[in-house]
Amino acid sequence: xxxxxxxxxxxxRLENVSKSYGDLLALDRVSLTVGQGEFVCLLGASGxxxxxxxxxxxGLDGITGGTLDTGGRKVSLMFQEAALFPWLxxxxxxxxxxxxxxxxxxxxxxRAEALLGIVRLTxxxxxxxxxxxxxxxQRVALARALAQEADILLMDEPFGxxxxxxxxxxxxxxxxxxxxxxxxxxxxxxxxREAVRLGDRxxxxxxxxxxxxxxxxxxxxxxxxxxxxxxxxxxxEITDRLxxxxxxxxx
Ligand SMILES: Nc1ncnc2c1ncn2[C@@H]1O[C@H](COP(=O)(O)OP(=O)(O)OP(=O)(O)O)[C@@H](O)[C@H]1O
Numbered sequence: 001x002x003x004x005x006x007x008x009x010x011x012x013r014l015e016n017v018s019k020s021y022g023d024l025l026a027l028d029r030v031s032l033t034v035g036q037g038e039f040v041c042l043l044g045a046s047g048x049x050x051x052x053x054x055x056x057x058x059g060l061d062g063i064t065g066g067t068l069d070t071g072g073r074k075v076s077l078m079f080q081e082a083a084l085f086p087w088l089x090x091x092x093x094x095x096x097x098x099x100x101x102x103x104x105x106x107x108x109x110x111r112a113e114a115l116l117g118i119v120r121l122t123x124x125x126x127x128x129x130x131x132x133x134x135x136x137x138q139r140v141a142l143a144r145a146l147a148q149e150a151d152i153l154l155m156d157e158p159f160g161x162x163x164x165x166x167x168x169x170x171x172x173x174x175x176x177x178x179x180x181x182x183x184x185x186x187x188x189x190x191x192x193r194e195a196v197r198l199g200d201r202x203x204x205x206x207x208x209x210x211x212x213x214x215x216x217x218x219x220x221x222x223x224x225x226x227x228x229x230x231x232x233x234x235x236x237e238i239t240d241r242l243x244x245x246x247x248x249x250x251x
Pocket of ligand 1: 046048
């Protein structure tokens with residue numbers, strides 16, 4: 001199915017992007033292009049600048065060198081912690097971005113219901129976040145991110161705190177939603193298998209300062225199983241490369 005998707009044109013383009021925090025160089029001349037409808041995973045050692053890269057693409061922080069172009073497209077972000085408002089219901093949390101956009105109340109209601117359907121939480125609209133499991137809270141966070149109707153979904157270890165079984169299920173859900181909604185996704189993870197399970201490409205960043213050291217195309221048929229020989233095999237190859245990079249930095 002994914003072969004039928006229109007994957008034309010770039011929606012995110014970084015050319016020699018650098019980012020410093022005072023004397024600390026976090027990213028060093030990163031060049032990266034993400035195409036329309038592509039699912040790109042970013043991997044790298046801790047502190048190599050993955051979250052920094054997402055915050056630059058999101059426009060939350062400014063670059064210190066190079067050029068970054070998203071063509072004015074809308075982005076939405078999703079993090080490891082769902083960061084839901086505890087006093088709002090599930091529906092209220094999903095409606096929040098719509099409320100901020102002054103969408104009328106009946107329209108908000110309608111769209112929130114549809115989004116809860118997409119993340120398979122129909123029937124949970126009146127629950128509060130504390131009544132949900134971690135996986136369900138991430139579904140709400142995903143619905144809220146989708147409510148922004150952004151062209152680019154930036155995900156920073158969104159499933160990092162979940163157990164393996166819940167994560168597997170959410171991989172399937174995210175893949176389905178990505179395909180149905182024709183999203184462009186930039187996904188940060190520490191988990192090499194997760195990256196190979198989900199990505200059209202896996203970008204490997206060096207230890208700090210982060211630079212792109214590999215760009216692996218992942219061409220196995222979808223949907224993939226995280227424990228399939230294909231995913232495991234390619235994950236092992238990438239892990240070896242990542243280990244070598246971490247070791248190089250340690251000496
Ligand atoms: N606002 C900031 N002010 C100062 N330094 C920062 C800031 N944000 C990030 N850094 C530094 O920039 C470097 C890259 O951080 P970043 O969080 O982007 O890495 P990461 O690859 O996402 O790390 P992890 O995998 O551990 O989440 C780190 O050394 C971090 O301490």
